Amino acid sequence: MTLRLIWLVAGCFCLCYGESKIRNTLLLVADDAGFEMGAYANKYVQTPNLDSLAKKSLIFNYAFTSASSCSPSRAQILTGLPSHQNGMYGLHQGVHHFNVFDSVKSLPNVLREHNVFTGIVGKKHVGPTENFKFDYEQTEEHHSINQIGRNITNMKLYVRKFLQQAKESNKPFFLVVAFHDPHRCGHITPQFGEFCERWGSGEIGMGTIPDWRPIYYDWRNLEVPYYLPDTEIVKQEIAAQYLTTSRLDQGVGLMLKELESFGFDKDTFVMYTSDNGPPFPGGRTNFYDAGIKEPMIIFSPENGVRRNQVTASMTSLLDIYPTVLDVFKITSNLTKLTGKTLLPLLTQEPPTNDEDAVFGSQNFHEVTMMYPMRMIRTRRFKVIHNLNHNSFFPIDQDLYTSPTFQEILNTTIEKKYLPWARDLKSYYLRDEWQMFDTKVDPMEKQNLVQKPKHKKLFETLKGRLFDWQMDTNDPWRCSPHGVLEETGIYKENPQCLTLGHESL
Numbered sequence: 252m253t254l255r256l257i258w259l260v261a262g263c264f265c266l267c268y269g270e271s272k273i274r275n276t277l278l279l280v281a282d283d284a285g286f287e288m289g290a291y292a293n294k295y296v297q298t299p300n301l302d303s304l305a306k307k308s309l310i311f312n313y314a315f316t317s318a319s320s321c322s323p324s325r326a327q328i329l330t331g332l333p334s335h336q337n338g339m340y341g342l343h344q345g346v347h348h349f350n351v352f353d354s355v356k357s358l359p360n361v362l363r364e365h366n367v368f369t370g371i372v373g374k375k376h377v378g379p380t381e382n383f384k385f386d387y388e389q390t391e392e393h394h395s396i397n398q399i400g401r402n403i404t405n406m407k408l409y410v411r412k413f414l415q416q417a418k419e420s421n422k423p424f425f426l427v428v429a430f431h432d433p434h435r436c437g438h439i440t441p442q443f444g445e446f447c448e449r450w451g452s453g454e455i456g457m458g459t460i461p462d463w464r465p466i467y468y469d470w471r472n473l474e475v476p477y478y479l480p481d482t483e484i485v486k487q488e489i490a491a492q493y494l495t496t497s498r499l500d501q502g503v504g505l506m507l508k509e510l511e512s513f514g515f516d517k518d519t520f521v522m523y524t525s526d527n528g529p530p531f532p533g534g535r536t537n538f539y540d541a542g543i544k545e546p547m548i549i550f551s552p553e554n555g556v557r558r559n560q561v562t563a564s565m566t567s568l569l570d571i572y573p574t575v576l577d578v579f580k581i582t583s584n585l586t587k588l589t590g591k592t593l594l595p596l597l598t599q600e601p602p603t604n605d606e607d608a609v610f611g612s613q614n615f616h617e618v619t620m621m622y623p624m625r626m627i628r629t630r631r632f633k634v635i636h637n638l639n640h641n642s643f644f645p646i647d648q649d650l651y652t653s654p655t656f657q658e659i660l661n662t663t664i665e666k667k668y669l670p671w672a673r674d675l676k677s678y679y680l681r682d683e684w685q686m687f688d689t690k691v692d693p694m695e696k697q698n699l700v701q702k703p704k705h706k707k708l709f710e711t712l713k714g715r716l717f718d719w720q721m722d723t724n725d726p727w728r729c730s731p732h733g734v735l736e737e738t739g740i741y742k743e744n745p746q747c748l749t750l751g752h753e754s755l
């Protein structure tokens with residue numbers, strides 16, 4: 252009793268004098284993961300490690316990425332800037348070769364200047380190198396992506412090395428552990444399964460990953476997510492995705508155990524999220540909710556923070572950058588950021604405001620997939636501007652070869668019935684402006700733009716979206732009906748000049 256009292260008093264002393272216990276930050280990023288997690292009420296998939304992290308953390312129910320594509324999303328996380336402002340318009344690797352602008356500063360670069368020891372283990376997928384320089388890097392630039400992104404034993408050993416060096420340096424650290432799971436791999440190495448779920452599983456010829464105990468699912472017992480066709484083929488894909496998720500989940504558990512074994516669990520701030528939604532039609536590359544709504548779990552070692560609680564705060568992955576700066580008590584001064592620190596949420600839920608919103612900016616995914624979209628989403632309503640609405644919505648390479656998409660394609664071509672709430676035609680052809688009430692229409696099928704009842708709200712959201720494009724200096728802000736003039740005589744007063752569409 253006495254002991255406990257003393258402990259409480261000491262705890263209060265800490266809080267009262269604003270002495271933070273947080274010294275380090277660990278950012279865990281999954282690849283194309285959605286809400287396949289017990290903590291998010293998925294009743295089939297088993298994710299004991301993520302669930303136990305969630306239990307001592309704050310769980311976000313309204314976290315969104317501003318870009319539904321790998322490199323643009325990761326660049327947004329590390330720069331605090333949306334795709335059109337940081338320059339990472341699409342995928343970073345070889346042929347596509349997208350990079351951020353030379354002037355863009357990233358978290359590792361800023362933190363290194365402030366004496367923080369920085370590291371990344373796993374998938375990096377952003378560049379150029381000078382703009383994202385960590386002190387310690389073990390990524391696809393040094394290993395095959397499976398060995399460094401899916402082999403959780405390897406990842407654990409590299410994380411251990413990093414933590415050892417961090418300890419010896421006596422500096423606070425920022426570590427990104429970026430899993431490649433549960434990304435697809437069927438279009439590259441189909442022998443390993445659609446989600447590389449067989450790779451390292453111990454099956455004959457697949458090798459082993461000593462720390463992974465695969466959890467198998469009988470597809471017949473599963474339910475398909477609301478936005479996918481309810482077929483055997485899709486269920487089999489979900490079973491494979493869940494099997495791969497067990498490698499991600501156990502990987503998360505391993506990394507947290509490494510923190511613990513160094514004693515860093517007591518002073519490390521931990522965030523878990525994913526870059527974009529699952530690789531299914533309506534998911535990744537889309538601004539429909541399945542493409543942008545992300546899991547987010549934040550653990551703080553501070554006393555008196557919210558644990559095992561849910562926040563309804565409208566949160567963007569653009570908020571991660573200011574949050575990490577806040578953790579390290581660094582004031583951002585270079586660029587005007589549209590994100591905000593999330594630290595206040597850990598102590599108190601703010602009153603809900605229906606007008607709170609997050610924004611989205613998508614330009615490319617693969618280099619051929621030029622389908623720029625802009626978006627604003629409040630807790631209930633969403634407005635999407637499809638700038639290239641006259642073209643078909645593009646399909647990426649690994650989605651195309653997936654059994655789910657092939658089935659949609661085959662049944663459409665053969666004019667067969669498919670138990671899907673959408674159809675391929677409406678998937679490809681989208682109105683220039685879309686407005687959805689996500690509360691009554693989670694499938695986002697009923698476009699409310701023409702509804703008189705919603706006219707005022709539509710105009711308001713459209714205006715706010717344009718303001719955000721102005722604030723973030725969006726080169727696409729006059730598209731598709733105007734031309735932005737901003738030099739010469741327009742330098743002081745940039746204008747959208749009409750293309751005359753109205754009169755055609």
Ligand SMILES: *[C@@H]1O[C@H](CO)[C@@H](O)[C@H](O)[C@H]1NC(C)=O
Pocket residue numbers: 402404405450451457458459460461
């Ligand atoms: C994963 O890494 C461990 C440790 O380096 C190694 O023993 C194992 O063979 C690797 N697994 C695969 C499937 O390559």
Ligand SMILES: *[C@@H]1O[C@H](CO)[C@@H](O)[C@H](O)[C@H]1NC(C)=O
Pocket residue numbers: 484654655657658661
């Ligand atoms: C789709 O059709 C192709 C060509 O007929 C066939 O090879 C493939 O197995 C079909 N896939 C699905 C998922 O129905």
Ligand SMILES: CC(=O)N[C@H]1CO[C@H](CO)[C@@H](O)[C@@H]1O
Pocket residue numbers: 356361364576581582583584585
């Ligand atoms: C976040 C950030 O970029 N902070 C910078 C603010 O300005 C000082 C002084 O020029 C820099 O050292 C910081 O890196």
